[in-house]
Amino acid sequence: MSLPTTLNLLELTSACIKLAQESGDIIREVFKSGSLGIEMKSVDDPMTKADLLSQQHIIGSLRTIWKDLNIVGEEQCEIPVIDKRPPIDLLLNDKDCIEKCPEEFKELPIEDLIIFIDPLDATREFTLGRVGCVMTLIGISFRGKPIAGIIYQPFVDCNGDATTDQSQWVGRTIWAIVGVPVKGIKDKRSKDDIGKVLLVTTASHFNDRVQQAVDAIKPDKLLRAGGAGYKSLMVIENQADVYVFPTVGSKLWDICGPHAILLAVGGKLTDPKGNDIIYSTNPEKIENKNGIIITISNHQKYIDLLNN
Ligand SMILES: O=P(O)(O)O[C@H]1[C@H](O)[C@@H](O)[C@H](OP(=O)(O)O)[C@@H](OP(=O)(O)O)[C@H]1O
Ligand SMILES: [Mg+2]
Ligand SMILES: [Mg+2]
Ligand SMILES: [Mg+2]
Numbered sequence: 001m002s003l004p005t006t007l008n009l010l011e012l013t014s015a016c017i018k019l020a021q022e023s024g025d026i027i028r029e030v031f032k033s034g035s036l037g038i039e040m041k042s043v044d045d046p047m048t049k050a051d052l053l054s055q056q057h058i059i060g061s062l063r064t065i066w067k068d069l070n071i072v073g074e075e076q077c078e079i080p081v082i083d084k085r086p087p088i089d090l091l092l093n094d095k096d097c098i099e100k101c102p103e104e105f106k107e108l109p110i111e112d113l114i115i116f117i118d119p120l121d122a123t124r125e126f127t128l129g130r131v132g133c134v135m136t137l138i139g140i141s142f143r144g145k146p147i148a149g150i151i152y153q154p155f156v157d158c159n160g161d162a163t164t165d166q167s168q169w170v171g172r173t174i175w176a177i178v179g180v181p182v183k184g185i186k187d188k189r190s191k192d193d194i195g196k197v198l199l200v201t202t203a204s205h206f207n208d209r210v211q212q213a214v215d216a217i218k219p220d221k222l223l224r225a226g227g228a229g230y231k232s233l234m235v236i237e238n239q240a241d242v243y244v245f246p247t248v249g250s251k252l253w254d255i256c257g258p259h260a261i262l263l264a265v266g267g268k269l270t271d272p273k274g275n276d277i278i279y280s281t282n283p284e285k286i287e288n289k290n291g292i293i294i295t296i297s298n299h300q301k302y303i304d305l306l307n308n
Pocket of ligand 2: 121228
């Protein structure tokens with residue numbers, strides 16, 4: 001039987017939404033078990049049983065339908081054969097998707113797609129019990145550009161607010177297809193911060209280059225947070241105006257999903273010189289070597305501040 005050569009983005013995104021939610025169940029179970037199975041991939045770069053099981057579940061399940069899809073996952077691991085096919089119809093009756101999804105997205109050549117999976121973003125925070133910023137990130141890129149993204153936050157209440165109350169861990173899904181109105185995004189800007197410039201950056205990898213970027217932008221408030229995905233979501237939900245990390249550290253799987261959601265809400269993500277990030281399977285291109293800057297508006301203003 002010949003394999004399909006095209007796919008419907010609504011079906012792929014439907015499957016990814018469900019799989020991200022199921023990965024959240026896996027991540028919560030591992031956390032509650034108390035045995036995280038921490039391995040150090042390198043200094044300051046942990047992987048846990050939750051990262052592994054989450055990635056195996058997502059990729060193994062996608063493979064039950066799309067066997068030759070290009071998938072780039074953060075973790076180096078065997079992918080077990082899974083026989084349960086994920087549902088692919090969640091978005092097929094979504095009014096906005098039917099009316100606003102670009103027609104070409106409904107019949108995409110599989111060979112031009114790459115799926116980037118960060119099965120658990122902010123692992124370091126996860127190992128330290130600071131789970132509010134943990135999330136599963138799935139990005140779908142087409143010919144080098146993000147076209148759909150899914151974020152699932154396992155350790156938050158229904159408003160997406162971190163809580164230590166395990167009974168409130170209902171989790172939250174944020175997803176977008178570029179060109180389709182995004183649902184469920186909140187404006188989380190506090191009243192005291194209206195009119196101010198808030199910059200968010202790393203909590204765990206501060207260095208001179210980051211300090212220089214902060215000095216160049218001169219924000220009214222400097223916020224420090226864990227998780228590349230979490231900081232991106234802070235910009236998407238107006239809790240920060242700009243997220244900058246001006247040196248190597250983040251990878252394509254950290255940003256592809258959030259990037260698609262950001263584009264869908266009118267934001268921008270480039271390197272600190274304003275160059276587009278191209279999504280590729282080339283191992284040489286996986287690291288964002290020059291860093292990233294993420295904004296919801298006035299992107300060029302921040303690029304000019306960083307480079308003048
Ligand atoms: O946890 P994984 O999936 O390995 O992804 C990491 C990113 O690759 C790093 O860029 C993040 O470091 P920063 O918080 O300095 O952005 C890092 O944030 P963290 O140091 O707060 O955990 C993570 O988001
Ligand atoms: Mg990550
Ligand atoms: Mg990760
Ligand atoms: Mg990692």
